[in-house]
Amino acid sequence: xxxxIVDYNSGNISxxxxxxKEVAKDKVNIEVTSDLNKIKSSDKVxxxxxxxxxxxxxxxxxxxxxxxxxxxFAISDQKPLLGICVGLQMFADIGYEETETRxxxxxxxxxxxxxxxxxxxxLPHIGWNEINIMxxxxxxxxxxxxxxxxxxxxxxFIPQKKNVILATxxxxxxxxxxxxxxxxxxxxxxPEKSDKFGLKIIDNFLKI
Amino acid sequence: xxxNRIIPCLDVKNGRVVKGINFVDLKDAGDPVEQAKIYSDxxxxxxxxxxxxxxxxxxxxxYNVVERASKNCFVPLTVxxxxxxxxxINKLLNCGADKVSINTAAVQxxxxxxxxxxxxxxxxxxxxxxxxxxxxxxxIFTHGGRNSTGINAIEYAKKMENCGxxxxxxxxxxxxxxxxxxxxxxxxxxxxxxxxxxxASGGVGTLDxxxxxxxxxxxxxxxASIFHYGTYSVKQAKQYLVSKDIPVRI
Numbered sequence: 512x513x514x515x516i517v518d519y520n521s522g523n524i525s526x527x528x529x530x531x532k533e534v535a536k537d538k539v540n541i542e543v544t545s546d547l548n549k550i551k552s553s554d555k556v557x558x559x560x561x562x563x564x565x566x567x568x569x570x571x572x573x574x575x576x577x578x579x580x581x582x583x584f585a586i587s588d589q590k591p592l593l594g595i596c597v598g599l600q601m602f603a604d605i606g607y608e609e610t611e612t613r614x615x616x617x618x619x620x621x622x623x624x625x626x627x628x629x630x631x632x633x634l635p636h637i638g639w640n641e642i643n644i645m646x647x648x649x650x651x652x653x654x655x656x657x658x659x660x661x662x663x664x665x666x667x668f669i670p671q672k673k674n675v676i677l678a679t680x681x682x683x684x685x686x687x688x689x690x691x692x693x694x695x696x697x698x699x700x701x702p703e704k705s706d707k708f709g710l711k712i713i714d715n716f717l718k719i
Numbered sequence: 720x721x722x723n724r725i726i727p728c729l730d731v732k733n734g735r736v737v738k739g740i741n742f743v744d745l746k747d748a749g750d751p752v753e754q755a756k757i758y759s760d761x762x763x764x765x766x767x768x769x770x771x772x773x774x775x776x777x778x779x780x781x782y783n784v785v786e787r788a789s790k791n792c793f794v795p796l797t798v799x800x801x802x803x804x805x806x807x808i809n810k811l812l813n814c815g816a817d818k819v820s821i822n823t824a825a826v827q828x829x830x831x832x833x834x835x836x837x838x839x840x841x842x843x844x845x846x847x848x849x850x851x852x853x854x855x856x857x858x859i860f861t862h863g864g865r866n867s868t869g870i871n872a873i874e875y876a877k878k879m880e881n882c883g884x885x886x887x888x889x890x891x892x893x894x895x896x897x898x899x900x901x902x903x904x905x906x907x908x909x910x911x912x913x914x915x916x917x918x919a920s921g922g923v924g925t926l927d928x929x930x931x932x933x934x935x936x937x938x939x940x941x942x943a944s945i946f947h948y949g950t951y952s953v954k955q956a957k958q959y960l961v962s963k964d965i966p967v968r969i
Contacts (some may be wrong), residue, residue, distance in 0.1 A: 522839050525811040529790050562840035631822040633916050633938060635842055638759055639722045639764055639968040659722065659968040661795060663885070682721055704795050704817060706759070 515542045515553040518651045519577060520570045522561030530703035534713045536682030545581045556584055564606030564622055564631050567597045585617060589694045593716050599697030600668050608666050618692050620670035625683055632683040634665040642678040652715045658701035722968045724764035724939035725956055727946040729754055732771050734780030752787045759792045761953040766792055767941060770800030776778045782814045789815025800846055808835045813853040820845040820888055823861040824870055829882050836883030843854060848872060850905055853890040857905050864892040873912050875932040880913045890921040898924025910936035926951060933965050
């Protein structure tokens, strides 16, 4: 099996690479590239993302043909794709970080700033928080409800349809922290930094 | 609910842990990677490396340490000490650091914070503030606490928040190394004046000090010697916090 981590200058992806290689061992080949042909021919794609919604979308657009290939992979070919952090947020139609920016539009919804309730909640939301699993998913196989995952973000994805929500976490309100829509998966938290359970989620994705 | 973090910190000099002690099952007490792995296996919420290498020739040793550690630790890794430029930050992130802490360079040139948080995202930029009490105020010191600046710590903390820092690592230079507890007033004052998370540092000698640190409003507590000399394990510290009704990840 070939799994591609999309390298599109979205910030620091070395932890994502390390964790996938740790889980994959020699069973799965992990490719880190922005090469369109390699992405197209791979079995699964991981879309990481750090920094702002706007900067990540711009970085995707800066690589000629990348958005088209990702659309083909996720929408036409319906092959499994995992978005992490801003990688997940970009599934939305629109994001409001820095300025209004159009997203990939794969899962209807918007990305807006977490309501800090007049300073009651510090932002970014940094640290370990429990996830509330809303429904069964292959992504969460053998993951107990209320497991802790590592978060770092100030913006949240608010999907239009609630049935895509796999899990939420409690910070200021119920923040959507994992989604699934057909072949498209995403986590707001960082499985690559979430210790054993995070690695288990990566393992689950590789086995989907 | 968001949990309070416990962050063990390792002082690293020329690629080696300073005064490493022999934990059971540890092949090389001086290897920061092995020590970090023990901490993360024990439930550390994050690992911090502070590079105190003095000479420029040996500075590159930290990159190798970070590279090896990040392949073995799957909790966040923060690296600080001697970070002077956006390029230094870039190098550390590429080696596998998740966050970089900037101290002297942020005082000398706040643009480093502004530029790097724009380039890499606020989530990976930690500004380390070394403060010393002077009269009724706190003043910022640089170069590992040697140089005074005349800058007010509270004003500086607000400024760093505006520059895009994602977190503040606040160390009381009066308490550092004394094991007499965090400077609670300082922690309270800074965390109530900014809207970003504060990591309390400097002075931990007992588990009660960790409790006090969290109660002062800090989101995370950093400690070096109590873990390093084996006085307490991370697990013991967490159990103690739970017994005091402080939410932590168990």
